[in-house]
Amino acid sequence: MPFATVDGQPLHYIDQGNGPAVLLAGSYLWDQAMWAPQIAALSQHYRVIALDLWGHGESGPLPEGTKSLDDIARQALALLDHLNIERVTLVGLSVGGMWGVRLALSAPQRINGLVLMDTYVGVEPEPTRQYYFSLFKQIEDTGVIAPQLLDIVVPIFFRPGIDPQSALYQEFRAKLAALPPERLHRSIVPMGRITFGRDDLLPRLGELNAENTLVMCGDQDKPRPPSETKEMAELIGCPYELVPEAGHISNLENPQFVTEALLKFLAERT
Structure with a gap:
């Protein structure tokens, strides 16, 4: 398994295929395996990199001193440097989009294209932030994601129906239930607080290259509703697409639609 040491910790990634580079950045509480349908299709034509967020999948714990999504963006840039990748198309879903925008703003010369999926770079609405922080406190206090919490957390990621x-639902639930206390305490909970305590980047969206940006969202995404996608697309001045019959993890609920949209976007820019 390939790892890069970043800020003293092993960052796990997969690197598959040849051609122009594509970096897939996934959701909080999911590992790089969430991109399996897209990796299989895109790697036929592109070099596809997919990383595990700290404390997720095979990656090591959140490095000391990681305090913000800007740090996560800097660490991902270090991975690209490690792989000698000069320019990349970044596809970021959920928190992957939140730090992906920060990477694109801090190093625009490294970005061929940017696809933001089921994400929002404004501040988390205060009632939602407080609610998520209360869930993190429960996890921190008990050292597990208890069954009653799983009943709350798991449905958030999928369309209501x-x-x-x-299998998709049950496998995700089982993965969360099996997370060990140390990983929850050292990485998962702090990463959640970083994600939902983020600062507001909406005023800077106009700095992105509108011609090289696409915003997408599951048409039934509950935590990041289509209204947020439309708001960001308007601020960027770029198109947006709604993924039919999909919730927050839209690339897995409607993989064919998402894969075709990504292949079309990439073909126009590489």
């Missing part, structure tokens, strides 16, 4: 007995 999903079958809770489906």
